[in-house]
Amino acid sequence: MAGATATSGVAQAAAQGPCDVYAAGGTPCVAAHSTTRALYAGYGGPLYQVRRSSDQALRDIGVQGAGGYADAAAQDSFCAGTSCVITVIYDQSGKGNHLTQAPGGGAASGPDNLADATLAPTTLNGHRAYGVYVAPGTGYRDNHTSGIATGDQPEGMYAILDGTHYNGGCCFDYGNAETSSNDTGNGHMEAIYFGNIKVWGYGAGPGPWVMADLENGLFSGENARYNANDPTVSHRYLSAMVKGAPNQWAIRAGDAQSGGLSTFYSGPRPNVAGYNPMHKEGAIILGIGGDNSKGAQGTFYEGVMTSGYPSEATENAVQANIVAAGYANSSATTGALRGTGSGKCLDVPNASATAGTQTQIYTCWGGANQTWTRTADGQLTVNVSGSTLCLDASSGGTADGTKVVTWPCNGGANQKWQFNSDGTVTGVPSGRCLDVAGAAVADSTPVQLWSCWGGDNQKWTLG
Structure with missing residues (x-):
C-alpha cells in the first residue's frame, strides 16, 4: 500500500x-x-x-x-x-x-x-x-x-x-x-x-x-x-x-x-x-x-x-x-443481544423462569433477563429469577415459525447457536435464523426461527 x-x-x-x-x-x-x-x-x-x-x-x-x-x-x-x-x-x-x-x-x-x-x-x-x-x-x-x-x-x-x-x-x-x-x-x-x-x-x-x-x-x-x-x-x-x-x-x-x-x-x-x-x-x-x-x-x-x-x-x-x-x-461473550432492525434487546418476558417461555424483543434496559452469555459449546444462557436457562428451539423444531424459548440447559442440539459474519445467529440443527416475527420493532414482538433472507430483523450484535 x-x-x-x-x-x-x-x-x-x-x-x-x-x-x-x-x-x-x-x-x-x-x-x-x-x-x-x-x-x-x-x-x-x-x-x-x-x-x-x-x-x-x-x-x-x-x-x-x-x-x-x-x-x-x-x-x-x-x-x-x-x-x-x-x-x-x-x-x-x-x-x-x-x-x-x-x-x-x-x-x-x-x-x-x-x-x-x-x-x-x-x-x-x-x-x-x-x-x-x-x-x-x-x-x-x-x-x-x-x-x-x-x-x-x-x-x-x-x-x-x-x-x-x-x-x-x-x-x-x-x-x-x-x-x-x-x-x-x-x-x-x-x-x-x-x-x-x-x-x-x-x-x-x-x-x-x-x-x-x-x-x-x-x-x-x-x-x-x-x-x-x-x-x-x-x-x-x-x-x-x-x-x-x-x-x-x-x-x-x-x-x-x-x-x-x-x-x-x-x-x-x-x-x-x-x-x-x-x-x-x-x-x-x-x-x-x-x-x-x-x-x-x-x-x-x-x-x-x-x-x-x-x-x-x-x-x-x-x-x-x-x-x-x-x-x-466485538469479542464479547456476555451482554445484551441487540437486534439490528429494531435496536431492541432479546428479552425473557417478565424475567420468567418458567420453562418454555417464548423470548421477545424489548427496549434495552440492562436487566439480567436481557443479559446473555455465549458459551464455548455454542449455547446462549440467561440467568432469570435465580435460574440459568438456555435459548432453545422449542421441541427441537426446525421449521419456519418455531418458537425460540428458554429451557433448562440439557446439551441438546436445539440449544446450540452459530454466530455468523453477516450478523445472523442460526440454530445449529435447523440452519434457520433467529428472527423477529414480521420484522416488527414494537416491544414484546416474539422471536422465532425463520429461513434466512438477509433482513435486518435477522441480524444481531452481542455486547
Whole structure:
C-alpha cells in the first residue's frame, strides 16, 4: 500500500493518527469525529458524551491515553443498569466543530433522535469501543462551523462505516451540508453517502454503494444516473472517501480491515446545472440529508473533513493507518443481544423462569433477563429469577415459525447457536435464523426461527 508501512496496531496508534497523516500531506483536518479512538497522536481529550436515562446525568468518554483508544469501560460503568444515548461527538481538530442532536429541517421536523450508545460494539486491536448506530430518525449536525469548505473551496473527507448496515432511505450521509437545514439548491452539499437507494444516481450491482450527496442528487460519477465503475461494496468495516475541488471530484473506498483503496470515480463535476462551480455552505451532518431527510440507517465509527484536496498518496497512507487500527467485531461473550432492525434487546418476558417461555424483543434496559452469555459449546444462557436457562428451539423444531424459548440447559442440539459474519445467529440443527416475527420493532414482538433472507430483523450484535 503506497505511502505508509503498517506496524503493530498499538505502535501505529501511538505514533500517528489519520489527521497527522493529512497534516503531513498539506491537507489538515478541520473536523475529526470518532467514538472509537483518537485521530491525532497527541489527542487526549473527550471523544463523545453520553446521557443515561435513569437520572439524565452526562458523562464525557475519553481515550485511555493520548493517541489511544476509547475508554469503553467508563461508558459501561456509567450506563450499567440503564440505557445511554450519545449526545455529543466531539471535534478533535480544535476548531469546535462538534456534532450534536440535529434540529428539524425542510424535509422532517426535529429534533432528531440520538443514537443508543451501546448498539454498535466493536474492537480495535482488541480494545473494546462503540460506534454510532444510526436508526431511521437519528441524526447529528453542526450548522455553525469553523474552517469547513464553502463555495467551490477544495476539501476531502473519509468515514469508517459498517458496510452491512444500510437501507434505501434518504440519506445516510457524513460531510458538508446547508447551514439552514433546508435544501437550498444543486451543489450546496458535498457529503459521503452510503446505501442502496436508486432514486438518483447509483452504481453497479444491487448496492449498497459509496456515492456523493451533492444536494438534489446522489452521484456515482459525472453522469447524473449511473457509473458502472462504482461497485456494490459489502465490507464489514468500510473506508469511504469523497473529495472535491473546482470542477474535480473523486470517490474512493476500500476494506477498512485490510488492503488498499480503489478509485470508483475521479473526474469532472456532474454534467448537470448547479454543480460547477459548487456552492458548499460548510455545515456538518451525520446520518441525515442536508434538509434533515432522516429515513436512512447506518453505523459510523470515525471520520474527518480536511482543508484542501488530499493527494492519493496521502489517502493511501490514511488507509494504512485505518487498517493498522485493527477494527474487528466485538469479542464479547456476555451482554445484551441487540437486534439490528429494531435496536431492541432479546428479552425473557417478565424475567420468567418458567420453562418454555417464548423470548421477545424489548427496549434495552440492562436487566439480567436481557443479559446473555455465549458459551464455548455454542449455547446462549440467561440467568432469570435465580435460574440459568438456555435459548432453545422449542421441541427441537426446525421449521419456519418455531418458537425460540428458554429451557433448562440439557446439551441438546436445539440449544446450540452459530454466530455468523453477516450478523445472523442460526440454530445449529435447523440452519434457520433467529428472527423477529414480521420484522416488527414494537416491544414484546416474539422471536422465532425463520429461513434466512438477509433482513435486518435477522441480524444481531452481542455486547
